[in-house]
Amino acid sequence: MNTEKQTFIRVNLANGEFEISGSVEFVEKHLDELKGVINKDLIKTLPIPTKYENKNKFQELVHDDTIDKYQKSGIFTIDDEGNVIIHKRIPGKTNAEKTKNIALITLYAKKEKILASDIKEMCKKQSCLDNSNFAAIFTRDFETFMKAGKGQKWTIELTIKGEEDAKKLLDSMLNEK
Numbered sequence: 001m002n003t004e005k006q007t008f009i010r011v012n013l014a015n016g017e018f019e020i021s022g023s024v025e026f027v028e029k030h031l032d033e034l035k036g037v038i039n040k041d042l043i044k045t046l047p048i049p050t051k052y053e054n055k056n057k058f059q060e061l062v063h064d065d066t067i068d069k070y071q072k073s074g075i076f077t078i079d080d081e082g083n084v085i086i087h088k089r090i091p092g093k094t095n096a097e098k099t100k101n102i103a104l105i106t107l108y109a110k111k112e113k114i115l116a117s118d119i120k121e122m123c124k125k126q127s128c129l130d131n132s133n134f135a136a137i138f139t140r141d142f143e144t145f146m147k148a149g150k151g152q153k154w155t156i157e158l159t160i161k162g163e164e165d166a167k168k169l170l171d172s173m174l175n176e177k
Contacts, residue, residue: 067109070170076109083118084109088173090126096137098128101169103138103145103156108166113148113157 071077076086084106092098102122107114116135123129130137135154138147144162148155158166 070109070174073174075170075173076105078109082110084122086122086126088176090128091169091173091176092128095123095128095130096133098126099123099130099134099137100141100144102126102128104158104162104166104169107145107156107158108163108170113146113155116154116156117152119156 067078075088076084078084086102086105090098090101090105092101099119103119106119106122116138120129120131120134123134135147138145138156144159144165145156146159148157
């Protein structure tokens, strides 16, 4: 069993995107190279993390503008408790497709893994919950979602492909009238 801590740093800078992942030592070693690649003026205005612990604050800075765009358009909001509330009807031809789309939006907005039960509640509101196939929907789509845990307390989070799919979905919802 590998006990070495794994970490990553992802820089978006208006979709220029760059990612370093691996052991903490590996990431810290290559962080200086990343700083050298990024325009010196941007380094002065954006705080680049030097330790893994700063990852969440840095992700918030990078993604706030994008999330604001989707919130201002009325697709979703995030309440004071951190819950994602979807205001538009979810696109999709099947309940499985709608369930995936709800998960994409919610996970993209929260930027962290969530309990599957949170997705179930939103599926009920959107009238697309298929309780008997719910877990299988995410198990089958391992390219988009990372499912962890068993029983009633399992979680899901987005893969990199999942984040890309979420952006495409949200952008398509921006263009709907």
